[in-house]
Structure formats: C-alpha cells, structure tokens
Amino acid sequence: MDGLQEFAKRLAEIRRGMRDKGLQTLLVYDSGRHNFLRMNYVAYLTDFISVGPETMLVLPLEEAPVLYLSPVWDIARAQEESWVTDIRPFKEFWSRLAHLTGKVGIVGREVLSAGLHDEIVKSLGQAPVNAKDVIENIARCKTDFELARLRRAAAIADAGVKALHEDAHAGLKEYELAAIVEYRMRSLGAEDNFGMVVANSHNQALHPPTDRVVQPGDIIIGEITPCIGGLFVQICRTMVLGQPAPVVQEKYAILKEAMGLGMEAAKTGAPASAIAAAINGTLTDAGYEKYCRPPFMRVRGHGLGCGSSAPGNLEDGNQTRLEKGMTFIIHPNQYIPETGYMTLGDTVVMTAQKAEALTRSSWDIYVKD
C-alpha cells in the first residue's frame, strides 16, 4: 500500500469514528514538538512533521481536509511531503473556525496552550470535545506502511549499537560516546534520536551524557532510539571496556533471562502487565524485588508513539490486551546494587501469536578488550 492509499484508509476510518461520536469536524493540533512519548496526530494524518509553532488539520466529515500551519515559509515543504494537498497559513484558520457548524472534536489538547484553547473556544462559540480516542483507536496497531519504516529504523538502531562497539574506548568523554551512536544513525537517515549513552564503573541510572572521561573497565549502557518518518524504534544494550568482573556477567545473565521470559509472556491477547510480571518475577526470584519499584525501576517497557503509543507502559495493572500490529519496547533494564544499572531491551511487533523483535543485535553483554 502506498502512502496515498494509506492516508485514504486512515481518513475513512477516522470519519467512521467521527460519525459514531456525532462529530461534524475534527480539529487536529500539533505544536511542532515531535515526541515519541505521545502520538503526533497531525503527522499520523498527513505524513508531515511540522516544526511549529502552530499546526492545525481541519478535517470535516464530508469536505477535503485543510492543513493550516506556521511558519509560512514551511508551507512549501508541507506541500511536497504531506498527503493533504490544501495547505494554508495558520492565520487563515481563524476565519475557517468561525464558519464551522455542528459538533466539533479536538485532538491534541495535550500540546495546546491555554491561550490558544481559549481563542478556539471563543471563535467557535463552543468548547470542542476531546476526541483523541477517534485517532488512538485506529492507530493502536501498526500497518504495513508503518512497519516498513519501523524495520528501517530498527536496522539503523542496530547500526548505532555496532558503531558503539567499534569506536568506544577509554579516554573519550561521555558526550563523545553518545555522538558516535548518533553520527552512525544520522548518516543512515535517522531524523532524531532519544539517545542516552553513559559510562561508569557503577551506573546509577541512564541520563543524558556528561563530560566524564570514560575509564578502562567502565560499563557502558545505552538507550538508543532513532526515528524514521516520525516513527521511533528503541534498543537498549550494555557493553564493558575490558573483561568484566564475574559478578557483572552473573547479574547481567538475570537481565537476559528476564528479557527472554518477557518475550515469552508477550503473547497476542495477553495483558501488557503479563510482560512486567514475567520480568519482575525473574528479578524477584534473584532477590531484587525491592529494586523493581521506585526509586529504582517502574516500567518494563512502553509503547513508542508517533503513531500510537499503545499498549502504554508495561507495568502492573495495565490490562491492555496485546494485539497484532502493536509495537513497543520490552526492557528489563535494572539497577542492581552489586553492579549498578544495566540495560537490555528490544522493540517488538506483535504477530498473530507472539512478539517478534525488530532489532537484531545480540543480547550478550559486549566485551571490548
């Protein structure tokens, strides 16, 4: 299915959802702050990632959609990249708004400022209803179109890990380690990266890199998340500069076991919490129950947004059923008092029966002599 067919299909499904809710028009907003922690609804419906500050897709039930955006100079890019063909300056949105009739839904309240929301309510003469479910419901399972991008992003994530294995060495600063990964992935087309790569003999947690100089024997942990076409794939891996102490291998083996059991628990139809239970159970059996809770750990993975962030966080109590086509990261990343924080995780897609990893790097701890 090509992009235009995909767009037409999404539009038809959204309009079905609008009819079910009695909506005449849907206002879909984005602030130009693309973020994998939530869905970018405008990107989902246009294939255009705005740079902001104001992007509003007006989607009537019957007429063609119109994309209003600022800055004006970015309209040319939108015309080339977007599935929507009618693209206008954001300031024209206000006159359109004043002429809308019937029940109006809004999607993207999470990134709407209070001031802009108030202006919309005033111009519209009604408070639009929060209608994000209309999009979230149809986006929860990735299509082949999205999976093609995710597989490309996954290959780039693996390349980022490989670059780290090849080029990491003592004497670099943490931010230079992070730059190694970033560079390889950007060179392959990655648009963005939620990337944290840090090194220490005893890491407390993942965090953005500092200017600390990497030492022989350091454990390097990474959470690497490249983006292609707005879609993110995450991978978490651990490496050591020099032969690790036996306790590091011993404790890392617990993460590998937890990862395996987490993958096994990820069965289509099972609740998302089953994965967290499998991972936490492994660590509890190893004597680390208290380290499975805050302030050490909380979730064992999560959806990756832009599209949908379904099934949400892999944590106790999340009864969301895993469905074919859902994509998310499973990561039994763990702080262990004897070794510090270590990382392991793959992005998976749910098949008809089970989870299939999109990322391919070995789960083994990578030892670089």
Added chain:
Amino acid sequence: MIFGRHSVLKRGCSTWVKEQMPQEEFEGRLEAARREMARQDLAALVIYGDNYSFADLCYLANYFPKVRGGIAVVPQSGAISLLLNIGSRDVPFAKTLTWVEDVRASNQVGGDGVKLLAEKGLDRANIGLVDSGQGFPLPQLEEMKIGLPHVQWKACHSLFEPMRLKKSARELSALCAAGKLLQEIGAGAQSFVKQGRKEYEIVADIDRLARDKGAEDIRILAGATRLNPPSFKQSTALGNHWALYLAVQHERYWAEAGRTFVLSNDATLRAAYEKAREIVGQMAAQLKPGGAAAAIDETARRALGEIYPTASMYGLGNGIGLGQWEAPFFSADDARQVGSPSVGAATLNGNMTLALRVCFETEGKLILFGESFRVTATGPSSLLSG
C-alpha cells in the same frame, strides 16, 4: 522566525560549570524576582518550562528539562522547589544541573503541583503563573487550577523579560562561548559540504562536530530551495549551492548563524550571498545603546526592497540568549509566534544580544546569511568572531 525540528531529548553534554555560572548569579536573580513579586503582591510564582522553552525556569534555577516539562515553585520567602516530570531515579542527575536543593519527581505535574503549593501554605494565595513559551500542557494546567479553587492566578509570562533583556557579564561570557563554538562548527562544515553528497550525510557530519565539541543541543535546517529539517525524505545529492541554518545551545545559551555555500562560480548566486551579508552588516550597524529596534527592520526594508516580504517571513532577527527566540522582537507577529505577549523592548540597551538574518530567493535558490551579535557602546560585536 526560523523554527527547526525540535529534538525529542536534549541529549548533548549536560553539565553545570559552576565556575562560569556560580550560585550567587542565581541568588541575585532570585532577589530581583522577589522584588518584582512584592511589587505585584504575589505570594509565589509558578514557572513552567520544558525542553522546548526553558528560559525562565533556567534563568532562576539553571535547570533545563531534558524531555518533559516541570515547574519551579518560588515563594516570596523560603526555599524554591522544582517539580519535574521525571522518574524518581532521575532526581540525582537532575540535581547536578541546578542549585535548587528541593527537586521532586512527578508524572502528574498538575496534580502534584496542587499538593506542593498546599504544602507550602499557598493554596489561598495570589500566585503568578510564568509560562512564556505557552507550553504548560492544558490538561495539567487545568488540573492544577481546579485543585486550587481559592488561588488567585495572575498571568506573569513577561515577568522575567526585563531582567533577561540585559545580559550580565557571566551571561555574555556564556553567549560568547556559544558563539565561538558555532563559529568552529560553521568553519568545520565547509569541509563537509561537497557536491554529490546526500544532505542527511552532511547534516550528520555537522551534528557530530557539534556534539563532539560539547554542544547541549543543535538545530540544523538546510536546503537548496528552502530550509528543511533533518528527514529521511531529504536524501537529495547536493548540487552547486546549499543554504544552512545553525543554532547551537552551549551551557544553556544559544547562538545562531546562517551561511550559504556556493560550490561553483555562479556569479549571480555569489553576488546574492554578498548582498545578504552586506544587508546583515547594515542591520547590525543599528545595534547601539539607545538605538531603536525598529531601525533594524527599517534598514532591512530599505535594503531589501521588493524582496523584503520574503525575507521577513523568516524573521529578520530577534533577541537570543537562554531562548533561541526572545525579546526584543522586531514585530508583534514575530513575538506572537513564540508566545511572547509583546516585542519586549523598543529601545536597545548595552549588552543586549540579538540574532540577525537575511533570507531570500534568487533564481529559485535560497540565500541565507545570519549572525549573532552583542550590543556594545562602540557598536555591534559578533558573538561568533568576538
């Protein structure tokens, strides 16, 4: 205004160099803020910031959010608190970036903000809300306001603007460091920009250079006919010309530049680029204490003639500092685009810092030149070349 693809995470070097920006700098700012709070009869401020718009939060706390946002609660007296949308295990790292001792984790800043304000006895107070970037997520803000029905809220989005307009000696030093870094990146970029290379490969090289030099963040937009953010869709092989916009954040402060690479002897393109440089030079000549901000725009209007409307679409300039776009703005529309209620200042002061740029098309190709400057008594001083 030139907006770039906002990164999902501030993932560059994240440190606080206390020798360059010591705690006493922030204590002075806090005193000034509290004087203004007293004048406005405010018992406290709630300052919102996120990784997109962190300037006011950072001005007081030195903290800049890496992913999601958070608030600072600043009572008229007593300790400041930071309530950040981070995990509890991230608190120790967050504390390395701020002098504020009370740093708390939350995944519901609105609801937990209610509890924090009540804990400080501020649940019936006059509170100023500072959200100059208009980024406070609506559901969280609504939750906070509903949870505190007896609080009198006052919009104070511009409260820090007069303080931030005039840079301190330490801020100027930080801005010069950011400018120097940008100069090095721009110089290095020359060796990457070659005909036949894919655009995203060149962007990767520039990004790597910036990261290796310790940049906290970088914005890159580039293209032959328009400014594009990094995208896998931009895989075109470079021709004989490329316009490049760069903004870099270093130790919290931004510097901005624009350059055009003409990779042939095309006289028209070379002349157009020279014209852009000259116009920015003429605009910069207006940067003097007591000068009118409007004179910069007027200079550009005269020099650009019929292409002024195109150039002004990109914005001809703005203040720069903790914000990539901050007062003074040259037009109300520029200010509105970044959530500022006004242009900020009509008259220039010594030690203001501004980014100036000229962007237009020649024969269908984009020409861009931009530079960041400091206003001094003896005229403009480039932050890039000192």
